[in-house]
Amino acid sequence: MLPVLVVHGGAGFIPKERVQMSCAGVQAAVRGGYSKLQGQGSAMDAVVEAVTLLENDHHYNAGLGSVLNAKGEVEMDAIVMDGRYLASGAVSAVRKVANPVQLARLVMDKTSHLCLTGEGASQFARSMGVPEVPEESLITEYARMRWKKNLAADANPVECQMGKMGTVGAVAVDAEGNIACATSTGGMLNKMEGRVGDTACIGCGGYADNRVGAVSPTGEGEAIMKVTLARLILFHMEQGRSVEAAADEALAYMKDRVGGLGGVVVVDPQGEWSVRFSSLQMAWAAAQQQTLHYGLYTGEHFTQNIDDPY
Amino acid sequence: LLTFLSSPVIVVHCSAWAIPDDMAKASVDGVKSTATAGFLAMKRGGSALDAVELSVRALEDNPTFDADHGAVLNTNGEVELDSIIMDGRTLAAGAVSSVKTISNPVSLARAVMEKTDHIMLTDRGANMFAESVGIPAVPTNTLVTECERTEREKAKNYAVEVKEGHDTVGAVAVDCSGNVACATSTGGIRNKMVGSGGYADNLSWAVSCTCHGESILKVTLARLFHVEQGKRAPEAVEVSLRYMGDRVRGGGAILVSRTGEWAAKFTTERMAWAAVEREVLWYGLNPKEEFKETLRQ
Numbered sequence: 305m306l307p308v309l310v311v312h313g314g315a316g317f318i319p320k321e322r323v324q325m326s327c328a329g330v331q332a333a334v335r336g337g338y339s340k341l342q343g344q345g346s347a348m349d350a351v352v353e354a355v356t357l358l359e360n361d362h363h364y365n366a367g368l369g370s371v372l373n374a375k376g377e378v379e380m381d382a383i384v385m386d387g388r389y390l391a392s393g394a395v396s397a398v399r400k401v402a403n404p405v406q407l408a409r410l411v412m413d414k415t416s417h418l419c420l421t422g423e424g425a426s427q428f429a430r431s432m433g434v435p436e437v438p439e440e441s442l443i444t445e446y447a448r449m450r451w452k453k454n455l456a457a458d459a460n461p462v463e464c465q466m467g468k469m470g471t472v473g474a475v476a477v478d479a480e481g482n483i484a485c486a487t488s489t490g491g492m493l494n495k496m497e498g499r500v501g502d503t504a505c506i507g508c509g510g511y512a513d514n515r516v517g518a519v520s521p522t523g524e525g526e527a528i529m530k531v532t533l534a535r536l537i538l539f540h541m542e543q544g545r546s547v548e549a550a551a552d553e554a555l556a557y558m559k560d561r562v563g564g565l566g567g568v569v570v571v572d573p574q575g576e577w578s579v580r581f582s583s584l585q586m587a588w589a590a591a592q593q594q595t596l597h598y599g600l601y602t603g604e605h606f607t608q609n610i611d612d613p614y
Numbered sequence: 615l616l617t618f619l620s621s622p623v624i625v626v627h628c629s630a631w632a633i634p635d636d637m638a639k640a641s642v643d644g645v646k647s648t649a650t651a652g653f654l655a656m657k658r659g660g661s662a663l664d665a666v667e668l669s670v671r672a673l674e675d676n677p678t679f680d681a682d683h684g685a686v687l688n689t690n691g692e693v694e695l696d697s698i699i700m701d702g703r704t705l706a707a708g709a710v711s712s713v714k715t716i717s718n719p720v721s722l723a724r725a726v727m728e729k730t731d732h733i734m735l736t737d738r739g740a741n742m743f744a745e746s747v748g749i750p751a752v753p754t755n756t757l758v759t760e761c762e763r764t765e766r767e768k769a770k771n772y773a774v775e776v777k778e779g780h781d782t783v784g785a786v787a788v789d790c791s792g793n794v795a796c797a798t799s800t801g802g803i804r805n806k807m808v809g810s811g812g813y814a815d816n817l818s819w820a821v822s823c824t825c826h827g828e829s830i831l832k833v834t835l836a837r838l839f840h841v842e843q844g845k846r847a848p849e850a851v852e853v854s855l856r857y858m859g860d861r862v863r864g865g866g867a868i869l870v871s872r873t874g875e876w877a878a879k880f881t882t883e884r885m886a887w888a889a890v891e892r893e894v895l896w897y898g899l900n901p902k903e904e905f906k907e908t909l910r911q
Binding site for chain 2: 416417492496497500501511525526530561
């Protein structure tokens, strides 16, 4: 049942007034990515396209619309991974680029390294002709408002965080059976300067292996890192668990062992996929064999023909 | 989960690569004295976390190894350091990447773990945090040896990155309470441009890895060992290194479990390593070597 693409827009709690746009955005992203797959594009092309569309959509915590760090600046993390050769590229704490997922792909394709950070990542972007954009162009009123609120002495940034604006990601298997993942985020609201979360860390914020599958997570970054969530789910799959059971077991472990909530999209080499989350909501959408699947709350699974209008 | 061990165990490594003969003795002496110091700290009641931090600090301060005072330079001629420390009891971790002008990045990583809500800080933010907790910046030229400056000049003539190079240092330990910890520190490979190195979990083991960083990342080497629960330590390491060798290329790793089992294995030409358990100091450099002596205190 190939090809297949699954996309998420962040796990947590989405306020009512933002629900519709959060759902619309992931559906548009999955359509955009899926059309790459239908046009003989690779799994990597599809996940990068889907995540690019979400970075450009100001309703998500990635690219435009990213949360602000303690200083009011935007520092972004992103990763891509290609399951064929375990190739990967990531950027961490990168500033003033519109599409960190594309920069991460350049790290993979054009360097012998897997991750570039901060100033070094910006230097690399310049050398690749990636334009620097003014920081203001990435900041929304909503992000600035949330940042100001969290500067208050009694604010609890970790609690306020949970996916009101989400990390974005995608996993895909193309017609040739190649597997890829991509994840992108502005990180944690009011985080310390230079804070890097799970997204840029291979095995945590994403992992893809043609032999096993791919995962893109979202949720409490530090918790995801402590259990290396993406790799953990794929271990369970290597040991024979299904795409749902592997994800559920790993998410339950993360909650139990380190008290963190999150969500994942998972795919296996046969095109089996799952969307699981321990938070209240996760906006997601998937495309496979002319069917569009989507949902928001636990247990929701709506479908329609992909050619039908939104 | 309460285990009481009759003896703490520590294993340290530096450099899984083709260590040249003129560095061999210094490398082996360095790991032996470091493992001894870490072991004695635990015997005096120190935790596994204290032991791995102090061991990696000693290795960072030793100019024979890349990790800090012998660090390789990036393409800007600067020293950029990465380090991780992890506590197997709670899975708490701290890491810094691309931090400059810090004498002991492992201690900065520990400060991230203990003084912030985060796990990892990078670049400028990491340096600012160091300042805020009173960890002094040191001039780059105290971190760069003459030897390295010469090597970099030579390497500049090659567009392709040099495959040799000093590498990474690390330590894993289990203390008398059965808590495991790991720490790893590196200056990376030469001429590199401007996760995976370690993992610790009381339920399984503590691991520290070395060799070509990108290869370790691709297979998340330190986390692979989780899969091998149920295997004895040496077999677990061998299986994981073989997997890495099959998929990408060779490396080295040290491992200790909460029950005190340990291993030090590598698929590169050499790796200087040392371990102490029950007053016995073990060490080696070449494949299959496992020398032992009674611990001198």
